[in-house]
Amino acid sequence: MHLLNKITVACLLAGAGHALAAPPAAAQPVTLGVAIPTATHGFTGGIVWWANQAKKELEAAHPGLKVIVKTAGSTPEQANQVQDLLVVNKMNALVILPLESASLTQPVAQVKNKGVYVTVVDRGLSSPSAQNAYVAGDNTAFGRLPAEYLAKKLNGKGNIVVLRGMPSTIDNERVNAFNAEIAKHPGIKVLDAKYGNWNRDDAFKVTQDYLTRFKAIDAVWAADDDMAIGALKAIEQAKRTDIKEVFGGAGAKFAVKKVIDGDKLIQANVSYSPKFIYDAIKMTANARLKGETLPAKTIIPSVLITRANASQFYYPNSPY
């Protein structure tokens, strides 16, 4: 009896749906394309993991939502994927972490002109008119916070060596912010800054050579947790005891774990979690499902991680 009623109602509704063709006020279907870099190192590994995490959670929560994640190893590949997402998958929203700013601006602008809602994450495009919303980590704070922390830890006096990432605008922004803050402390000297390319092996070599060259180093700003590993190994091998802190960055899980455990050399970190891709996908999907838009610019703050707050930044299941 009860069941029969239900079936009748369902049939009626289905018929009505066909007849009226007007979608119900609530969920309008959203096909969300996600274009991100291939996992080539720890950080991008984290990006891919967090993007898939967002897909899993969102698709489970919203039946009308489809999330398609595409990873690209090069700029042309990513441009092709964006095109395919539009033509083949008929996406109406895109979250993209562009591999390169300038060369992806045109492909993304074209997609936006066809009515796709575009959220750009982290690395920006050359023209803001190609995007609806921008979500990013705070690279200035990524450089400023370690400088403030190290200045305080060294009581305004000491020698620091710096490992840079890869020659890029992000790296320049971070290093400039670091240097600007250090300049406020005349007692602190940056001995040199060389490229470690966000790579453990290169960081190991560069640190070895720093240790050969400088007899007294108080702190290493490794500017990335992968590079911090290489630096730590080189210091361990040289049995140097003058170094008081190796400051990485980006909140990789092993580094945050070291902060929690009270490591001798890694006592603080700065957050720049690949989780912002997860936040951006969720924000975009939820807004589009309701037919809303996002603020033009959302900056996910970079926070100083110390033993006191480290547990909030520890994601043991993420690869990064």
Added chain:
Amino acid sequence: MQPTPTTERSPGQPALASLFSRASGRLKGAGPVIALILLCIAGALLNPDFATVDNLMNVLTRTAFIGIIAVGMTFVIASGGIDLSVGSMAALIAGVMIVAMNALALGTSPPSPLATVVLGIALALAFGAVAGGAHGFLVTHGRIEPFIVTLGTLGIFRAVLTWLSDGGAITLDYNLSETYGPVYYQSLLGIPIPVWIFALVAVAGVVILNRTPFGQHVQAIGSNEQVARYASIRVDRVKTLTYLLLGVCVAIATILYVPRLGSATPTTGILWELEAIAAVVVGGTSLKGGSGRIMGTVIGAILLSVIGNILNLTSIISVYLNAAVQGVVIITVAYLQRGRR
């Protein structure tokens, strides 16, 4: 089959002229050695710490990886082949080896850490031999250009590692690192173990290439494959063996590499293939094949590390231009070698 040496004395040639051409011939062969000596003098002048024993050992130890791979690469290039996959292969061997050792250590009734490490090393060697052998098989029996075969496996190896590591890092179990660490960090008679192994591999390379029929066959094939076939050299077998030998060299390099950082990531070994090929060519082996020079390769590999080391020890040149300095030195040394092609 081998190119005629420029120093050969033609009948009736005056003794003085002969002496002259002999000296200049030798000078050309000594290009990398001269370049290395000049670089070392420059390094010592720029920074007094350059000439310390510690720095020397650092440079030689970090050269060991590329150097060992380059010794194997000399065989492949001398036979007229090429292998672009060695960097990815090293990364995958490192990843597989760590995963296997961790699984052994964390399984039920684990073997002793020492036994686990030994098993891991054996696995690495087997993996390298099989991967190298597969390259050789595809090149000879599959009749595919070595460039294409190894370009394909370059992608395969690195993608599998990235998949294994979930894009992050594969890290060796802490207890195993303690046991395995000395393989990279320990010294014997004041010389780090990787440098000893590098020296052994180089000596073995010289003996095999210059003192065995196999080595002669490798160079004969590289010089002219058709003629080598007519001379009833088993071309396919010899070629396959060169790739297999290189695979084993990559495995040896990886065995020394893993204890350094105790981890493998998708960036492990990136561009090692180009460094190894550069070391071989800078050392005087022709990319066209024909004659291999193992000692030249060793000098070439050291030369490349020394440039990087000097750039790190000084800050005269903008860091943006490091790669340019390396490029200039490589081309200059190749120019000094030009008479040998």
